[in-house]
Amino acid sequence: KAGVTQTPRYLIKTRGQQVTLSCSPISGHRSVSWYQQTPGQGLQFLFEYFSETQRNKGNFPGRFSGRQFSNSRSEMNVSTLELGDSALYLCASSLPPGTGYGYTFGSGTRLTVV
């Protein structure tokens, strides 16, 4: 069974640009969450999608957005990149919320903003 796939693995962008990251969940998983991981702030929740609807959003500026497609694949977009957006972005998928199962994570996308 394929795991959670995130693309690309590495990305270098310039300040002011925008970026789109992709996440393909485990087959059958309909819930997808995104997290930002930095050395200073640790792991912070960005947002969660279920059945193409955003269920929950973390405390991030509006430059961070996401969406989920009918096949449960998800994308997150960051516009007007800032140096502080440099981070490891992790995607996780699970069975629908409420089942109590833990999330399965992908290997992340390492974003560097220069």
Added chain:
Amino acid sequence: AQTVTQSQPEMSVQEAETVTLSCTYDTSESDYYLFWYKQPPSRQMILVIRQEAYKQQNATENRFSVNFQKAAKSFSLKISDSQLGDAAMYFCAYRSSDIYNQGGKLIFGQGTELSVKP
């Protein structure tokens, strides 16, 4: 708001020995889930063990077990017979059972870097 605290930034253990990683959390909820995740240098977060708050019995997965003290809001991870492959960053995480308001959001601690000495 819920918080998760891991007070040990780094821990070290000798191969084949036992080590315990600490985690405390704060919540006003009575029903929730707790997790330990492992993040090796490959970056992928791997679920080690999970605990449902309404279950008094401590979860066990092979060499990994937890000591869940609900009243004390403590959730420590014990690794027995430590192996070199156990070296990684370990994160404790909390998830509310209130899916309508909290969804599936995981709240993580700051992590404990575990090194295993041969």
